[in-house]
Amino acid sequence: MPLTSPAESDSRRKDVSAVCAHCGLPVPPGLIDRDATEQFCCRGCRAVRAAIESCGLGNYYRLKTDQTAAAPANPSGRAYADFDEASFLDRHAPLVMEGVRWTELYVEGVHCSACVWLLERLPRAVPGLLEARLDLRRAILRLTWDTRVVALSAIARTLDRFGYAPHAGRDVEARAARQQEDRRVMIRIGVAGAGAGNVMLLAFALYGGYLHGMEVEYTRLFRWTSMLIGLVVLLWPGGLFFRGAWAALRTRSAHLDLPIAIGLAAGAVAGTVNTVLDRGEIYFDSLTGLVFLLLVGRFVQHRLERRAADSVETLFTLTPSFARLREGDRVREVPVESLAPGQIAEVRPGESFPADGAVSEGESLANLSLLTGESRPVPVREGDPVFSGAVNVGRVLLVRITATGRATRVGKLLALIEECSRRKAPVVQLADRMAGYFTVAAICVSALTLVAWLFLDAHRAVDHAVSVLIVSCPCGLGLATPFAVSVALGRAARNRILIKGGAVLEKLAGQAAMAGTLFLDKTGTLTDERLSVVAWREDPAQTHASLRAWVAALETQSAHPIAWAFAKEATGDDWRATLTAAHDTGIEGTVGEHALLVGSAPFVRERLRELPAWVEEARQDFTSRQLTPVCIALDGRLAAVAAVGGVIRVEAKATIAEFERRGLRVEILSGDEPATVLAVGTTLGLSPEQCHGGRGPEDKVKAVERAKREGPVFMVGDGVNDAAALSAASVGIAVHGGAEASLAAADVYLGRPGVTALVDLFIGATRTLVVIRRCLFVSLGYNLIAAALAVTGVVNALQAAILMPVASFTVLGMALWMRTFAPPKEAAPCP
């Protein structure tokens, strides 16, 4: 059965620029097969479509509403054998009953309704798989399967063939515990809401009776009912505040729970006494409403913090934690934890090394940028040491393992990170800091009121003192911060800035922050981490208008990291480029009738015998500028030299100048060659003292700690080598494309490359703090006025009941509508 309608396939035949029949991205012109009804942008997508259809799940393509996926499908072809190890199953897959287990896996690439459909129909394609449920937002697939019929690795392979590469999440039990906690929070809010609503209804009746008269019998009934519901709400959902206050008392620390608990307790006792004695106010309507609103405020903040942490954790989990172990001729996939020194591991292109070791067979390029900060891949050959965390970017390597786990270089760095984060003192949020003063003030004023009224009217003294405690219960204070913070976190997340907690915002805000130091890592922030063609020099005697486009067309077919720099410039013109040979240091191919050679100078020299003088000159010039020269020969004659390197981002200079104008000291702290760092720094207008190159992880931590004595330190970095410094800094900021260790150590994750995100972060944080301060000001102002009225005995129950929510809603409105983080300018496509 044809899967595209005749009309659709007709239009595809005519239209040269087709879209991929799997992922919906444009198909490169060279790959269009004019005779086929379905076009594919890559082999991955073709394989995935075939796999899906062979399982009878072709309906997927009809359900797909969102036509473009984030990226072409890329089945990894992994065997997932580590998923069958007993240790893995014990940790990640609890037993449901004899032979049946369940687990949760992160799946890459889920994005729309059709993915839900496809993944949840997996049990039809895989016998023995009992149930598959997808959580779309978190991209978590919950699987229940019969271990006697099918192995988890087989299910994982099917997922992989469908283009959804699965990854083991962290302990399912930890996640289950977290889910339980979320449910408890939800129940508390629900119960508090229901209670508050019902007490409010009873209060309407009571106030109606208060104004128009009501029989004592019914008044008493309503008051007792209010008390009953009110006490349930205060003790069950409201118990949270009492526990928090108790903890604050025990640790002698200030926490907002303390004044809240005092207000609630005073209200509850006074209300109960008044109900039983049948006189005065009962307060339960205000108290239950308060508990409900405060719980909602906390829930909202908690949810957004959790969401940011979740996104970061997803990134964290997406890195493979398995290794390919070579035993004789066989290759077996094992969990990284089970590796031992002396074993031989196979590392394929694009994978990271699972442990430290020495190359025992093969030649390749290794990208050590996560370890050293050096962005250029270094060649490795037999006998050379390689390190866990580095990425193999060339060809398959066999590595004899020398150190694993905590003994590796990365492992030692991780230990350093843990030590740094242990030393970091917890942050006390502004509202909590104020809570201490607040409690003391409220108790003092209440005591004064008691004493004063004892002389004036001893009868009503206790009543007035209690009402001071109740009206000064800082509901606005308790609401303002969580709401302002959560709104800011939500908006920041839409801007692809993930902030792990509200306290971080306070440290990033305002004048205090600007008195500090900002350490930048070179790669990722100041320069584009992907290489580009920075300079291009052609043979002065003879130039070709299209040479650069030809090279680009040819390089699109190579997977070499340097090829990317050229391939980016591909124009999409239909040059018929054919790659005939690819080596580590260069490629050979034809474009149209022309023969092309692209590669390093030795590679080209080997094939052409000689290099003209202008080429040598250009090479030396480029090398001195820390760029990689690439020679290009056309039809057996050297035609051009290109320089490849990281490009300094255009907006970086202006941004740094702006930061410095505001008083922030900006310095570059990098593991790169000092000369390179100095070159980048001078281009950006920094003085040589501000550029520190060749710094190892320990040096970075030292630099951060030294600067910390003079003010807050903000560290921006992406590598494992930065991670310890990130956690040592006041605020650690990990940037796009960074290592997982730096994600774990950082407080903020910038999902966009470049420095503009940094500016947004500082400005947004400052605005958020302004909003919080204004909200606090309004709510304190309200409390002051209300307390004054209560002290003088002017305020009555009805007025207080109206004033209380009015103040809360003013604060809420301010928190919601005031500007913090700018709305995203445009939805940048995922790179």
Place this chain on the structure above:
Amino acid sequence: MSVIYVLLPLAFALGIAAVWAFVRATRAGQFDDLETPAHRILHDDDDDDNEPDTLR
């Protein structure tokens, strides 16, 4: 004896029933994922056949 003595306990009972239902639903995980079920409902339960369905 006023009707309120009947209505109030009745309302009370209804309220408790609603809270009980909510607590049960939450404990059963009904509120864990609020996004995916919205997509799931669009899919027919039994579409083994390869006939194009109405969702085109």
